[in-house]
Amino acid sequence: MPALEPPAPEALRRDPLPLRGRTALVTGASRRGGIGYAVARRLVAYGASVYLHHHVPHDAGRPWGADPDGPEAVAAAVREARADPEARVVHGPADLSGAEAPAALIATAAEALGGRLDILVANHALSGQDGTLDTIDAAMLDAHWAVDTRSVILLIQAYARRRATLPGRTPGGRVMMMTSGQDIAGGMPGEIAYGLAKGAIASATRSLATSLAEQAVTVNTLNPGPVDTGYLTGAAYEEIAAMFPAGRWGMPDDPARLIAWLATDEAEWITGQVIDSEGGLRR
Structure with a gap:
């Protein structure tokens, strides 16, 4: 077996804009207190152009509420983090509970970013409308399946079909999904419905990674653990904070840093993984 050559010195130097020229869709980026917003800011800081997906009615119907200044304010704050002045930051709505919506969103995002889509961060989720084993019903199960699972798979399907039109093994293909602490x-x-x-x-991660390997696309899933996105306060908030060795909750930028790194070429050999990024949480 021939000896492997070590990387050339120039290959070891870190590019300050490792995502320059690449494009990304971040779903669920509708408010400045959320993970999607933090991810988008990290990606543009690395040089990428980003399409921000939002579904304002979802947040408006939750205790934390929608961003008070709307999606354009979210996009404007992401633009402030741009390192490449030529990078684009655009946004648009979509209710991903519909069967045709995921493919339509992929097409819209790709066209808005110049026709190609390199990075897909499926961050959106249905929050609430759930319960215990005794209180769940078919409607709850179907609603969470449609948004939290089916739409993600259909997004990846549409993304893969678009990537398949590119020549050869075009570099830079990345898919990141979000799971939770259900296992x-x-x-x-x-x-129960959300955890399922x-x-x-999480269960589909390795199968999806194998499916997209021929296109040089990596697929990984992140469990960010409890992240302070404004959904909990008071004694319950402090109780969870005490479960972290650092004595604090995860912040949106904690998972965002990992997701942004996974999007770079430095992470091209990592695929099919479910990664727990929980700050040493003691359960």
Whole structure:
């Protein structure tokens, strides 16, 4: 077996804009307190152009509410983080519970970014409308399946079909999905429908990675653990903070840093993984 040559010195030097010229779709980026917003800011800081997907009615119907200044304010704040002045930041709505919506969103995002889509971060999810084993019903299960699982798979399907039109093994293809702590310690007994739907995403990770390997696309799933996105306060908030060795919750930028790194060429050999990024959470 021939000896492997070590990387040339220039290959070891870090590019300050490792995503320059690449394009990304980040779903669920509708408010400045969320993970999707933090991810988008990291990607543009690395040089990428980004399409921000939002579904304002979802957040408006939750206790934390929609961003008070709307999606354009979110996009404007992302633009402030741009390192490449030629990078584009655009946004648009989509209700991904519909069967045709994921493919339409992929097409819209790709065209808005110049026709090619390199990075897909499926960050959106249905929050609430869930319960325990005793209280869930078919409608709850179907709603979470449609948004948290089916739409993600259909997004990846449409993304893969578009990538297949590119020549050869075009570099830079990345898919990142989001799961939760449904398989750790006591699971999520109060969120059966959500935990089931997110568990399906984690379970599908390796199969999806194998499916996209011929296109040189990596597929990984991130479990960010409890992240402070404004959904909990008071004694319950402090109780969870005490479960972290650092004494604080995860912040949106914590998973965003990992996702942005996975999007770079430095992570091209990492695929098919479900990665727990929980700050040493004690469950």
